[in-house]
Amino acid sequence: MTRVLVLDEITVKPGLAAxxxxxxRNRYLPGALGRGMKLEGAWQNPPERDLPELPTTLYYLWSxxxxxxxxxxxxxxxxxxxxERFVKHAFWQEADRLTMSRRRTVLSDQPTED
Amino acid sequence: xxxxxxxLTLPTDRxxxxxxxxxxxxxxxxxxxxxxxxxxxxxxPVAVINAGDVVWRAEFGTEAEAIAAPLSPVxxxxxxxxxxxxxxxGVGYRVTRTAVRQAGPGIWRALVFRVMPHGYxxxxxxxxxxxxxxxxxxxxxxxxxxxxxxxxEGPKAYTHVWEQEFDDLGGLTGPYMRTPVHYGLVDAWFDAxxxxxxxxxxxxxxxxxxxxxxxxxx
Numbered sequence: 001m002t003r004v005l006v007l008d009e010i011t012v013k014p015g016l017a018a019x020x021x022x023x024x025r026n027r028y029l030p031g032a033l034g035r036g037m038k039l040e041g042a043w044q045n046p047p048e049r050d051l052p053e054l055p056t057t058l059y060y061l062w063s064x065x066x067x068x069x070x071x072x073x074x075x076x077x078x079x080x081x082x083x084e085r086f087v088k089h090a091f092w093q094e095a096d097r098l099t100m101s102r103r104r105t106v107l108s109d110q111p112t113e114d
Numbered sequence: 115x116x117x118x119x120x121x122l123t124l125p126t127d128r129x130x131x132x133x134x135x136x137x138x139x140x141x142x143x144x145x146x147x148x149x150x151x152x153x154x155x156x157x158x159p160v161a162v163i164n165a166g167d168v169v170w171r172a173e174f175g176t177e178a179e180a181i182a183a184p185l186s187p188v189x190x191x192x193x194x195x196x197x198x199x200x201x202x203x204g205v206g207y208r209v210t211r212t213a214v215r216q217a218g219p220g221i222w223r224a225l226v227f228r229v230m231p232h233g234y235x236x237x238x239x240x241x242x243x244x245x246x247x248x249x250x251x252x253x254x255x256x257x258x259x260x261x262x263x264x265x266x267e268g269p270k271a272y273t274h275v276w277e278q279e280f281d282d283l284g285g286l287t288g289p290y291m292r293t294p295v296h297y298g299l300v301d302a303w304f305d306a307x308x309x310x311x312x313x314x315x316x317x318x319x320x321x322x323x324x325x326x327x328x329x330x331x332x
Contacts, residue, residue, distance in 0.1 A: 004297070067292050074297070074305060085315060089306035104308050106298040 004070045005107040006062040016098045017056035035073040037062040115332040116177045123166030123201040142192035148179030155322035163319035204267030212259035214331045225276045226318040233312030241303040254285035
């Protein structure tokens with residue numbers, strides 16, 4: 001069983017990191033948890049606090065228990081049976097107003113060498 | 115070689131005509147001018163997305179022959195009455211990037227999709243290059259073709275056709291979906307959560323049973 005990790009790196013415009021973190025916590029996290037994503041950790045640079053002169057890069061590391069769980073997350077439906085991707089896309093479209101760039105990377109544990 | 119691929123959706127009150135439509139189109143296609151080969155099949159309800167009831171994949175020598183076919187008397191007399199009232203989603207494409215291995219029974223699967231305009235040129239190119247990694251890493255794909263669309267028929271301006279053949283449905287639902295090339299790379303352009311998301315969500319996925327390889331090398 002291959003655990004799937006998802007790393008989001010989001011660089012937020014100067015002065016807007018708090019607004020992004022709040023939106024992420026209130027409007028993204030509940031849905032992601034419902035889709036089977038487990039938040040392993042959240043970090044940022046600059047460390048400890050935002051600097052008003054600089055962008056803040058936020059890191060969110062998620063895990064899914066295996067590839068099947070990845071596809072269940074990916075192809076999730078809303079409670080009324082609709083395609084949840086439009087809900088997800090709506091969040092990112094709105095959040096992109098606050099960001100300079102973002103990247104999502106899929107990771108796994110490293111293979112074991114002989 | 116130029117392929118005309120049509121997915122036909124019957125009105126709900128004519129759902130019982132599916133087998134007759136397959137038989138009728140198969141017979142009529144054999145008489146179409148310019149046709150090199152033709153495959154008509156009921157669309158498998160398993161894994162179908164926006165594809166309808168019947169799939170018709172017709173190969174012509176040239177694009178001009180494919181475009182001329184609906185103007186022929188055979189089409190007017192035999193094809194048109196069969197498809198009258200059905201919704202048609204069609205794409206025409208020249209097959210260039212392909213590898214075909216002759217084999218026996220299996221399934222043919224196509225994903226027909228549209229790269230949104232903001233995805234050109236770079237994202238479309240990156241998506242194509244990533245997609246072409248799949249047959250290199252999924253040996254269950256015994257034949258494949260990745261084609262860009264030249265002609266469209268129906269409500270959506272599709273841009274790409276990604277065809278594969280497998281020995282059975284398990285090759286598609288298992289190794290193809292589980293390879294990290296798919297979920298960890300190619301899917302990024304299809305997933306609305308990625309910044310590189312460029313594929314229109316209204317894709318068509320069509321699967322049909324085949325008795326032997328239906329794709330041909332150009």
